[in-house]
Amino acid sequence: MIDPVDVRAAWKPVMRLWWRFKRPMTLGVRVIAADEQGRVALIRHSYAHGWHLPGGGVERGETAIEAAGREAAEEAGVHAETLSLFGVYSNHASYRGDHVIVFRADSWRAVDPLEGFEIAERGWFSPAGLPDDVTNGTRRRLEEAFAGREVSPHW
Template sequence: MSWRARIEPAVRPILQSWWRLSRGTTLGVRAIVTDRDGRVALVRHTYVHGWYLPGGGVERGEPVREALRRELAEEAGVEVTGPADLLGIYSNHASFRGDHVVLFAVRDWRVCPTDHAGEIEAVDWFHPDDLPHGTSPATLRRLREYAGTANPSDEW
């Protein structure tokens, strides 16, 4: 196991706290990435429990769609090859006042090499009707909205 894989899970929460204190607003991206069988990609992080839609933080000066492409490649080994459709912009004030998440749908993609050592414990594909135990509440809400079985919300 590399030094990054051993150190990053311990350091990441400290860095996230610093970023939140040093920035008035934070912005993240997530995606509902589906395959031809209608399954959705979910990731399990090393530093937080549960299954989540892949994504992450937008770096200062980075366009949102570029952040989406970077994060999907890093976390899920997904290279976006077609349009990424904007689904919504959500406030995530329950986690941090000033945090926002931009959600996209990605249908056109291919597998690419990834280096998620230390950050991602698992990547898997699940049918929306058979999601794994521990799927995050926000992920469940977004997938229900996407399927049209729940009313849209502005809160992540």
């Protein structure tokens, strides 16, 4: 049987090339959500390495804040009742036209996340005790949010 994770990983370079022609500029969103103990929600995708803040692409006809709310609920089970803008970042290291908007979930309630192949694992982590394989961009955003690191315009 073919592993769906392997199939998605194989198609990733092809999809990125298609996106460059179809979408000369891309816009993504991420959400920082902390629970009562101060732990933050992180997800691990089935098709990409490392732990990330929940988030994804802004779809046609959708605002960035709508996308952030949708992605947080689908990926992490976080239904954001209020979101505030945390930062806007260029992600030119991944793709020259890529930008990421990070929101903070000021108040939220737990919901059932969307089940499927996209999310391999979900977890709640102390900002001081992140997993070793948390992505660099995620680590920097959490240091900005919780450890007083200066906010950078670059992902």
